[in-house]
Amino acid sequence: MFRYSKGTAGREIGMVLVTLVFVLPLLILLNVSLKTSGDSIAESGFTLADPVSGSGFAEAVGGEGQYSLLRGAINSAVITGGTVLVLIALGSITAFTLTRITSRLSRVAFGAVLLAIVLPSQLSLVPLYSGMRQLDLLGTRTGMVLLYSGMLMPLAVFLYSGFTRSLLKEYEEAAQMEGAGRFTIFSRIVFPLLGPATGTVAIFAGLIVWNDFFTSLVFLNGSDAVTLPVVVYSFVGALVSKWNVVFAAVILSMVPILTAYVFAQKQFMQGFAGGVKG
Amino acid sequence: MSGAALTSPATPPPAEASARPSPPSSRSGRRLSASRVAAWWWSLPALVVVALVHYAAVVAGAGYAFTDFNGFRVRSFVGWANFREIFTGAAPLTALTNTFVIAISFLVLTNVIGMAFAVALNRTLKTRYVLRVLLFAPVVLSPLAVSYVWKFLFQQTGPINQVLGAVGLEGLQRTWLGDPGTVVPAIIVVMVWQHVGLTMVIYIAGLANVPVESEEAAAIDGAGPFDRFRHVTLPALRPTVVVASTLILVQGLRVFDQVQALTGGGPFGASDTLATSIYKETFVNGRFGFGAAMALVMTVLVLICAGVQMLLLREKGDD
Numbered sequence: 001m002f003r004y005s006k007g008t009a010g011r012e013i014g015m016v017l018v019t020l021v022f023v024l025p026l027l028i029l030l031n032v033s034l035k036t037s038g039d040s041i042a043e044s045g046f047t048l049a050d051p052v053s054g055s056g057f058a059e060a061v062g063g064e065g066q067y068s069l070l071r072g073a074i075n076s077a078v079i080t081g082g083t084v085l086v087l088i089a090l091g092s093i094t095a096f097t098l099t100r101i102t103s104r105l106s107r108v109a110f111g112a113v114l115l116a117i118v119l120p121s122q123l124s125l126v127p128l129y130s131g132m133r134q135l136d137l138l139g140t141r142t143g144m145v146l147l148y149s150g151m152l153m154p155l156a157v158f159l160y161s162g163f164t165r166s167l168l169k170e171y172e173e174a175a176q177m178e179g180a181g182r183f184t185i186f187s188r189i190v191f192p193l194l195g196p197a198t199g200t201v202a203i204f205a206g207l208i209v210w211n212d213f214f215t216s217l218v219f220l221n222g223s224d225a226v227t228l229p230v231v232v233y234s235f236v237g238a239l240v241s242k243w244n245v246v247f248a249a250v251i252l253s254m255v256p257i258l259t260a261y262v263f264a265q266k267q268f269m270q271g272f273a274g275g276v277k278g
Numbered sequence: 279m280s281g282a283a284l285t286s287p288a289t290p291p292p293a294e295a296s297a298r299p300s301p302p303s304s305r306s307g308r309r310l311s312a313s314r315v316a317a318w319w320w321s322l323p324a325l326v327v328v329a330l331v332h333y334a335a336v337v338a339g340a341g342y343a344f345t346d347f348n349g350f351r352v353r354s355f356v357g358w359a360n361f362r363e364i365f366t367g368a369a370p371l372t373a374l375t376n377t378f379v380i381a382i383s384f385l386v387l388t389n390v391i392g393m394a395f396a397v398a399l400n401r402t403l404k405t406r407y408v409l410r411v412l413l414f415a416p417v418v419l420s421p422l423a424v425s426y427v428w429k430f431l432f433q434q435t436g437p438i439n440q441v442l443g444a445v446g447l448e449g450l451q452r453t454w455l456g457d458p459g460t461v462v463p464a465i466i467v468v469m470v471w472q473h474v475g476l477t478m479v480i481y482i483a484g485l486a487n488v489p490v491e492s493e494e495a496a497a498i499d500g501a502g503p504f505d506r507f508r509h510v511t512l513p514a515l516r517p518t519v520v521v522a523s524t525l526i527l528v529q530g531l532r533v534f535d536q537v538q539a540l541t542g543g544g545p546f547g548a549s550d551t552l553a554t555s556i557y558k559e560t561f562v563n564g565r566f567g568f569g570a571a572m573a574l575v576m577t578v579l580v581l582i583c584a585g586v587q588m589l590l591l592r593e594k595g596d597d
Contacts, residue, residue, distance in 0.1 A: 004402055012403045015395075019409045025471070026415070028437060029427045045430065045437040094324035100316040109325055116332040118584040120532050122556050123573040124335030126342055126566050130349070131335075150331025153324050172315045185315055211420035213535045214553070218561060229422045233539070236426060243430055250423045261418045265411045268418060272476060273483035 033057070033247035040244035056244030060252055063235055066222070069252055072231030075141060077256075079216075079227060080209045082145035083152065087205050088198055090149070091156030092164075096190055098157070099164045110161070116154040125218060132219065139223025147219065148209050156201050163197040164190070200271040203264070210257060228253045336577070342570035349566045360571030369547050370572065373555040376462055377576075380469070380551060381530030387470045388526050389519065392477025397507065399478070400485050410482070414475035421472060425539035428468045429455065432540075455541050458548035465549060468536050473529070477522050484518030485511070517591060524587035528580050552576045 032040050033056050034049035040056070063069055098110040128147065129138070137143030167190065175185045191198075213229040220226045226234075232253050236246050261268055343360060345352045364370040395413060399406045416424060431437050432454040439451040454464040488511055496506045534553035537543060543550035543558065550558075552572055560569030 004404075008402050011398060012405060015398050015403060015409055016405060019412050022471070023412050023415070025427050025431060028431070032430065044435075044440055046440065090324040090327075094321040097316040097318060097321040101318055106318070106321075109321065112333070113325070113328055116328050118528065118580060119332055119336055120573070120577050120580050122532065122553060123339040123570065123577045124332065125339070125556075125573065126347070126349075126560060126570050127335040127338035128331065146327075147331070150327040153328050154332070157324065169315075176315070182315055182317060186320075207418060211422075213420065213422045213538070214557070218557070229420055232422060232426075246426055247430070250426050254419055254423055257418050257420075258415075261415065265414075269410065269414055269479045270483075272417065273479045
């Protein structure tokens with residue numbers, strides 16, 4: 001039943017065409033980034049880059065100070081990496097603790113963490129901004145790691161809790177019999193078993209932090225710790241319509257994420273579908 | 279996606295509910311063994327961080343909403359004045375209307391198109407994996423980067439107007455982002471383009487739970503593809519629809535990046551949303567109190583949506 005029929009072939013051709021139109025903006029992006037500045041303004045986006053020019057990329061890479069993509073990339077990598085590490089370390093152990101201890105207080109705490117997922121960050125922005133300023137954390141990478149870790153902790157605990165809850169207790173009990181201490185049991189037995197959840201947390205949180213524009217614009221604009229999206233934003237603002245440079249900068253900012261996506265498409269898609277479903 | 283935009287609306291896990299009515303003896307037994315594998319204070323660092331960054335900050339933010347806080351000091355409490363301005367001022371009302379128009383259109387279009395893609399790519403197509411990977415790709419890109427690509431497409435001399443000219447529809451050509459009449463739909467197009475891949479994978483995951491046998495049975499009974507979808511597939515997808523809708527709706531209500539990158543709220547505030555107004559009022563105009571009031575309005579809207587979702591899911595569970 002439901003074999004490959006003529007109708008299926010029609011559907012296949014239709015979907016291939018739809019997808020081609022769908023990815024057309026990305027093809028135009030690549031095409032325009034390879035033009036000379038003059039061509040990128042004068043020519044149609046559909047006209048193939050001729051001559052192919054690396055000048056857009058050269059100028060994008062050559063940005064300095066607040067326009068330095070390299071500095072933005074380093075800041076983004078440090079902040080994203082730091083946040084993901086904190087979320088994995090604290091999220092896993094917190095989810096484990098809150099799902100293993102079945103007291104009422106633990107349930108209330110767990111519920112409060114989950115509710116925090118839907119609270120929009122905009123309302124907490126002003127107090128956090130004043131608080132960070134008082135602690136001298138405004139415009140620092142440490143401050144951003146702390147901030148993002150706090151903002152995304154509920155999501156990390158939520159994603160981990162789905163796994164810790166379904167974890168068989170037999171392993172822990174066996175280790176207990178062997179005389180292993182509590183923390184050893186968690187770090188040597190439980191945490192490795194949470195591998196898939198760790199992957200999901202890393203993908204989700206990594207993407208959110210790497211791509212985040214709003215929070216980093218508010219807390220970092222004008223500082224030395226500006227992340228890639230803020231650098232691209234300032235850069236594009238200063239360029240007016242040198243589209244080849246704009247698009248080169250845009251492509252460079254996408255490269256790390258796209259590389260990760262190409263190598264782990266399945267994990268990305270499953271992570272999103274599964275993480276969203278809960 | 280800004281901030282925790284991707285966050286899934288949390289549904290209370292069923293295991294929690296089933297643990298509650300268990301008899302006291304087994305419960306205390308489990309608690310004993312539980313306390314031997316986990317120490318309660320292990321959760322403290324994360325709980326403190328959540329309490330500070332989410333709850334304390336939200337409460338303080340809500341407090342500022344009733345003041346004229348300028349970022350440095352509170353001069354006076356102004357009661358409901360900020361909120362009166364939001365619901366009577368022309369600019370805040372435009373932002374509120376835009377936010378609703380964007381959120382609702384985003385919700386409907388992203389879900390309908392994403393579901394159509396999911397159904398079309400669910401089975402049998404030989405290229406389905408490649409197509410899924412391509413259609414999902416925009417989801418992982420930064421909204422800012424995506425917006426710049428579309429800014430080029432929407433230009434006066436850009437590809438969209440060129441295509442319209444080439445097929446003889448010169449009458450439809452316009453400066454999409456500069457025209458107050460088309461700027462909001464243009465922003466919606468960008469958001470939908472970036473997110474249909476997300477709803478698509480959510481629906482593909484949902485479709486995996488629809489047994490192929492029930493579709494086959496319906497087909498044997500003579501149901502055409504449309505009837506099969508309408509009467510077999512769609513009802514089975516209902517919980518997925520609720521989850522995907524809430525996720526997309528909440529994201530739509532807090533849209534910032536796309537608007538800021540495409541138009542900065544222009545022309546003349548015609549495309550401002552709640553989030554861009556909050557940013558402008560707070561960090562450009564220094565009206566922290568007024569910005570907090572707008573953020574409070576937005577938070578209430580988001581919480582209402584999340585609450586409605588919980589109710590819809592619970593209703594489903596009672597069936």
